[in-house]
Amino acid sequence: MTVSTATALTGSDLKRRLRRAEWRGRLRAIALVVPLLLFLIFFFIVPIARMMWLSVDNSELPSTLPRFAEEIQQWDPTETPLPDESVLALFAEELRAAAEARDLAGVARRLNTEVPGFRTTIMGTARRLPDSPEGSWSETLIGINEDWAEAETWLLLRRASTTVTPYYLLASMDLRMGAEGGVEAAPRDQAIYRDIFARTFTIAVGVTLLCLLLGYPLAYKLANLPARISNLLLILVLLPFWTSLLVRTTSWIVLLQREGPINQALQGAGMIQDPLQLIYNRFGVYVAMTHILLPFMVLPLYSVMRGINPALPRAATGLGAHPFTAFRRVYLPLTTPGIGAGCLLVFILSIGYYITPALVGGANDQMVSWFIAFFTNQTVNWGMASALGSLLLVAVLIIYWLYIRLVGVERMRLG
Amino acid sequence: MALPQTYTREQRIWHWTHWGIVVAVLLFLVLPILVIVPLSFSAGSFLSFPLPGLSLQWYQELFSSDPWQLSFRNSIVVAVATTLLATFLGTLAAMGLNRADFPAKSAVMALLISPMVVPIVIVGVGIYFFYAPLGLTGSLLGLTLAHTVLAVPFVVITVSATLAGFDYNLVRAAASLGAPPVLTFRKVVLPTIAPGVVSGAIFAFVTSFDEVVVALFLTGPGERTLPRQMFVGIRENISPVIAAAATLLILLSILLMATTELLRRRSARLQGRE
Numbered sequence: 001m002t003v004s005t006a007t008a009l010t011g012s013d014l015k016r017r018l019r020r021a022e023w024r025g026r027l028r029a030i031a032l033v034v035p036l037l038l039f040l041i042f043f044f045i046v047p048i049a050r051m052m053w054l055s056v057d058n059s060e061l062p063s064t065l066p067r068f069a070e071e072i073q074q075w076d077p078t079e080t081p082l083p084d085e086s087v088l089a090l091f092a093e094e095l096r097a098a099a100e101a102r103d104l105a106g107v108a109r110r111l112n113t114e115v116p117g118f119r120t121t122i123m124g125t126a127r128r129l130p131d132s133p134e135g136s137w138s139e140t141l142i143g144i145n146e147d148w149a150e151a152e153t154w155l156l157l158r159r160a161s162t163t164v165t166p167y168y169l170l171a172s173m174d175l176r177m178g179a180e181g182g183v184e185a186a187p188r189d190q191a192i193y194r195d196i197f198a199r200t201f202t203i204a205v206g207v208t209l210l211c212l213l214l215g216y217p218l219a220y221k222l223a224n225l226p227a228r229i230s231n232l233l234l235i236l237v238l239l240p241f242w243t244s245l246l247v248r249t250t251s252w253i254v255l256l257q258r259e260g261p262i263n264q265a266l267q268g269a270g271m272i273q274d275p276l277q278l279i280y281n282r283f284g285v286y287v288a289m290t291h292i293l294l295p296f297m298v299l300p301l302y303s304v305m306r307g308i309n310p311a312l313p314r315a316a317t318g319l320g321a322h323p324f325t326a327f328r329r330v331y332l333p334l335t336t337p338g339i340g341a342g343c344l345l346v347f348i349l350s351i352g353y354y355i356t357p358a359l360v361g362g363a364n365d366q367m368v369s370w371f372i373a374f375f376t377n378q379t380v381n382w383g384m385a386s387a388l389g390s391l392l393l394v395a396v397l398i399i400y401w402l403y404i405r406l407v408g409v410e411r412m413r414l415g
Numbered sequence: 416m417a418l419p420q421t422y423t424r425e426q427r428i429w430h431w432t433h434w435g436i437v438v439a440v441l442l443f444l445v446l447p448i449l450v451i452v453p454l455s456f457s458a459g460s461f462l463s464f465p466l467p468g469l470s471l472q473w474y475q476e477l478f479s480s481d482p483w484q485l486s487f488r489n490s491i492v493v494a495v496a497t498t499l500l501a502t503f504l505g506t507l508a509a510m511g512l513n514r515a516d517f518p519a520k521s522a523v524m525a526l527l528i529s530p531m532v533v534p535i536v537i538v539g540v541g542i543y544f545f546y547a548p549l550g551l552t553g554s555l556l557g558l559t560l561a562h563t564v565l566a567v568p569f570v571v572i573t574v575s576a577t578l579a580g581f582d583y584n585l586v587r588a589a590a591s592l593g594a595p596p597v598l599t600f601r602k603v604v605l606p607t608i609a610p611g612v613v614s615g616a617i618f619a620f621v622t623s624f625d626e627v628v629v630a631l632f633l634t635g636p637g638e639r640t641l642p643r644q645m646f647v648g649i650r651e652n653i654s655p656v657i658a659a660a661a662t663l664l665i666l667l668s669i670l671l672m673a674t675t676e677l678l679r680r681r682s683a684r685l686q687g688r689e
Contacts, residue, residue, distance in 0.1 A: 025514065032511030033523060036504040036567060044530055044564045047541035054544060214440045221437045235676065236441050242668040243448050244625045246645045247661040251447040253653065254454065259463045261450065291447060294440075323426060352534020354628055359649055369536035376540050376632070386544075389537045400525075400532050409525045410575075 048393070055386035058165035060106040061157070065094040069161035077151045088137035091157075092129055099126035110160055113381045114167070118156070121147050168387035193371075193388070200367040200392075203285060204351040208297075210290040211346045212339065215297035219338070222298075223305030234302070241295035249359050252288040253279060256360070284360040293350055297342040304338030337407070344403045348396060368392050448665060455658035462653060473659040483660070485637075486644035490624055493555055493640060497562040497623035502616040504563070505570025506608075512571070513578040524571075531568040538564065539632040546633065553635040561633060562623040569622060570615030577611030577682050610682035614675045621671060 062069040068090045075083040082088070098104050104126055112119040125144050133140045141148035148154075159167065159177065170176055170183060174191035178184040185191065218237070222230045240248060255262055256279035263275040278284060308331065316326035354369035368388055375385035403409075422430070458468030477483050511517065512524060530538065542561045543552065551557035581604070589599040605612075627642035634643060641660070648657045 022516070026516060026518070029511040029514040029517055032507045033517075033527075036508035036527065036571075037523070039504055040527065040530070040564065040567070043542065043545075043560050044538070047545035048533070048537060051537070051541040051544055214443070217433060217436045218440045221433060233441065235672070236445050238672055238676070239669065240444050240448060242621065242672040244642065244661070244664045244668065246625070246627060246642050246649070247451065247664050248448060250645070250649055250653075250657055250661055251451045253649065254462045254658075255447055255450055257463070259461075261464050264464065291443065294444060323429075348532050352536060354534075354536050355646070359646075369534055372536045372540055373628075373631070376543065382544060385540055389540055392534055393537050396532060396534060400529065403532075404521070404525050409521055409528060410579075 051386045052390045052393070053386075054382050055168050055390045056164045056166065057383070058110070058160065058167070059163050060110040061160040062163050064098045064103055064107050065091065065161075068094050072154070072158050072161050075154065075158065077155060081151055082138055082149070083154055085137055088141065089133070092133070092137055092141070095122075095126050096129045096131075099123075099129075107160075109380065110383075111156060113379075113383060114159070115156055121145055121153075165383075168383040169390070171384065172387040172391055196366075196368055196371060197391070199365075200351060203282075203289070203353075203357075203365075203367060204347050206286055207289045207293060207350045208343050208347045210286060211294050211297035212343060214290065215294055215301055215342065216335075216339075219298050219301035219305055222302055223308070224310065237295050237298050240291065241299075245292060245355060248292055249288055249356050252284065252291065252360055256284055256287070279360055280362045282361070282365050285357050285365045288356050288360045289350055289353060292356060293346045296345050296349060300341040300345065301335065301338040304335055304341070308334050341403075341407045344399060344407065348399045348403065351396060351399075352392065451658050451661045452665065454655055455662040457655050457658075460654060462655060462658060473655040476656050477659045477663075480656075482639070482644060483641075483656070486639045486641045489555060489634075489638055490641040493559050493562060494620050494623040496555075496559045497566050498616050498620045500559070500563045501566040501570050501619040502612060505567045505615060505619075506574050506612050508567075509571050509574035509578060509611075510604075510608075513575065513581070524575075527571050528568040530564050535565070535626075535628045539629040542629065543632040552633050553638060555638055558630060558633050558638065558640070559623075561629045562626055563619075565626060565629070566619035566622040569618035570612075573615035573618060574608060574611040577608045581607055610678040614678050617671050617675050621668070624667075 068087065071087045071090055072083055075087060083091075095104075098107070104123065108119040108122050111122060125141065125148070128144050130140065134143065138148070159165070167177065171186065171190075172193045174186045174194045175183050176186045222233055222237075225233070254260060257263075258275045258277070260278075262278060263272075266272045267275065278287075312334070313323075313326045313331045316330045317323055321329070351367075352369050353367055354373060357365050357367050358370055369392070372385050372389050372392070375381045375388070453466065454462050454464075455473055456469050456471065457466045458470035458472070459466065508527060512520060512527075517523070538561070542557075542564075546552045546557050551560075585603050585607075586599055589603050590596075594602070625642055626640075627646050630640045630643045631646065634640065639647075641664075645657060645660060648654070
């Protein structure tokens, strides 16, 4: 049947038809992916892009006090100690209008993030502003609040008057804009973020190494057992993988607490006098996170080791190599893809941890994620939350990119 | 397991040390999970050993307390809705992506899986900022949509894995025998990928049912979910009720894990890999 059709068509005709059929198939495949792609763009990509935009967004003051925001850019603090009287008049006029429209909350929040307590200053001033100045506007404003006599105050307003600002991103790297422009180190009492990033990185590396240390011998043994036994033991690895994160965290709180079984056992054995502080510190964070992430190390190692021909290390020993040498020179190099996949996966997952350190760590063990949540929920400083989030995201995307390049996205397997 | 007679002393020592390490690591993995179970039957009100006596009072409290009941209902509603949506979107996408000549295949796959690697706080904060002006915070619908984002990669991965071993000649054979595409899908494709779809659905369910970070950002007291309720409980006043809830969750995870394990083996057998 195919032969007869083929003879009725010329070669180029057939090629065209084949191409068309291929295109139809490809379009059908794309049409299947599009719904999910659109869903993710709308509910995942756009929200995250907007978060990244919020890390430089500074539109509160320019949108509420637009003319003042434009005029104050002209002011040069080295020439006149305060902005011109005309700029102050604009400020008073627009501030009063915004206060009457109850539109000042955003501006007050924005200014308060930089100078704590400034919310009261600007709200109080707006409330007490008269319709026309008593004397000059500068005297009127200073009469209401002495802060308005300071060039620092007006510099703050000038910084808040541009539509985008590097302020949050700089602050999350312990930097700030100098008074004369240029970037300088933040004052020591505000410089905490480099420490937080370093701590996050240290914990992630530590947990990755601990997982490798515990996971490698386990995966090695599992891969070399008969399938019947290894499948059974693999279930023990999978059980924590399936158990709720909160359940596992609760278990560790119970185990590690002062009156917990571990302290009781150590005391009962006479090894310690007073209970050890095992939780609400870095030790608790390492233990609980290693426990939670260990399956993510064991599974990729196991699947790579399963694929290694057991005859290879045997051949090495057969040729006279010491078993340890055979392991180091033959087996270990063959498992590097598994080591790479497991380490990258554990590192990428641990760097964003929030719940576990929040529950089993102390004040000095909180990672970047905790501060992102803190700025979002507690202080409503969305700029800082977004800036820290953007930096963390960039770090994660770099590792993810490495993972895709080195391991391959198809290798992401579960169970 | 008898050791080969040829083993040297050194090898014997290493053999047993290795087993020792393996057993210790397995205990480290499993024991901490099981330690919570007996505490849920405690007659006392502290989470510590030895138990002062046995009692079911904490289960009674769990089942009669309104906040726990509400949070359980909310979690089920959100998890079921998430499962349906994520399984539908994820299965379609995995089928499309499985074509060898899909344009920019790896890049699209990397994008579809990325919700799994992006720190969950970032997803939470991004969606919170995004929802706030839309009025979607404090609604179960909003939480479901966010959970679907987190759950979809699991469906894409599991369905892709079953499709990877799928022989497309079966589809061609069905077509050449005159079966229309829908019938081919129903009778040939679906039975083969069904284990992957069901595993993906279970993963999606668990992802939503366990998720606490996004729930903390998006829900108020009326929409609190089970993990959120547990989180607050652990923080504020940790009591054996938490242990009772945890025990039930462990039972559920064992059940779901057993199901996916069986499905995975069935699928491997079907594809002749085992």
